[in-house]
Amino acid sequence: MSDRAKRRAPQHLIDERGIALLKRLLPENWVVREYRPDYGLDFAVEVFEDASDQYPQTLGEHFFIQLKSTESPKVGKLNLHRRGNVEKGREQLDDEPSMSIDVYSLSLEISELVTVERMGVGLPVLLVIADLSRDKCVFVCLNDYVDKILIPRFEDYRDANSRTIHLPASNDISTTVGQVALRWYAKRxxxxxxxxxxxxxxxxxxxxxxxxxxxxxxxxxxxxxxxxxxxxxxxxxxxxxxxxxxxxxxxxxxxxxxxxxxxxxxxxxxxxxxxxxxxxxxxxxxxxxxxxxxxxxxxVWREWFLPTDLGQAMSAPPEER
Structure with missing residues (x-):
């Protein structure tokens, strides 16, 4: 007879630390609601007025978060190329890169991406990586990533089991730029x-x-x-x-x-x-x-904060352009 009780997996502890980090870095007066059961959306965030007010009011603005927590994220360089308006045709990249940026890379199952695509673009879903080794959270808008990168880039992005998503390292939610971005998405x-x-x-x-x-x-x-x-x-x-x-x-x-x-x-x-x-x-x-x-x-504006030439040229911090 086994005397072994239920055990906590290491990833559970990592996930809990990631959740705590996310909540610590978001404005303290914003409300973060956990989604259970989870079908690709982990949290719903409601934006409130500035915390300087003793009784901040809700702005009626919301966005979703899909959180991935890790102690050893993949970070590297990504070359970006100028391209035409992908709303008017398939992606056509210039031969030579226009810039290089630091990005986090994460593989997402196609089912997660299809779920986000089905939601449309009216209410943003942000993929957030909680980087426990650097004590930071970075984001990218999945609705826009699917619409502006995956669909114009592949004949059918759904014909694989997963796709690699790149998150610009400059999309840090604890920075002024990051906070502005989240407020901008919440207003969509x-x-x-x-x-x-x-x-x-x-x-x-x-x-x-x-x-x-x-x-x-x-x-x-x-x-x-x-x-x-x-x-x-x-x-x-x-x-x-x-x-x-x-x-x-x-x-x-x-x-x-x-x-x-x-x-x-x-x-x-x-x-x-x-x-x-x-x-x-x-x-x-x-x-x-x-x-x-x-x-x-x-x-233009839906490419802000995406890992594209236009997105980085129009929204990245000056030192990243």
């Missing part, structure tokens, strides 16, 4: 909803161009000015640019974008039929710009 579903409304409003304004377009624009402005992300997007200045135009439109009747793009134009002093037309152009420039934000998001 909120931004996607706003983008849908922006394109709808611009289309409807164009239908009303020959009628009472100003009343419609004023109504639309009051709807979208309520979004709470306007003052929390320092990581994306172009959104702040249109926020300022939106607020000027509400306050003065003109967003002032035309005079900023053509300095000699002063829409505030216009009189007559031509002047009315220029005032209309000024307002429509605001909604045209808002409606282009989804294109920017798809073409």
């Amino acid at each position: 579903s909120k931004l996607f909803s706003a983008f849908q409304r922006f394109t709808y409003q611009y289309s409807e304004l164009n239908w009303e161009k020959g009628g009472d377009w100003r009343s419609l624009a004023e109504h639309f402005a009051q709807k979208i000015v309520r979004y709470d992300f306007w003052d929390d997007v320092e990581m994306c200045p172009i959104i702040g640019h249109y926020r300022d135009g939106l607020r000027r439109f509400i306050e003065t009747g003109q967003p002032g974008l035309l005079e900023r793009s053509i300095p000699l134009v002063d829409v505030k002093t216009f009189e007559g039929e031509l002047d009315d037309h220029l005032r209309q152009v000024d307002v429509f420039l605001l909604w045209q710009g808002l409606s282009v934000l989804p294109k920017n998001y798809e073409d």
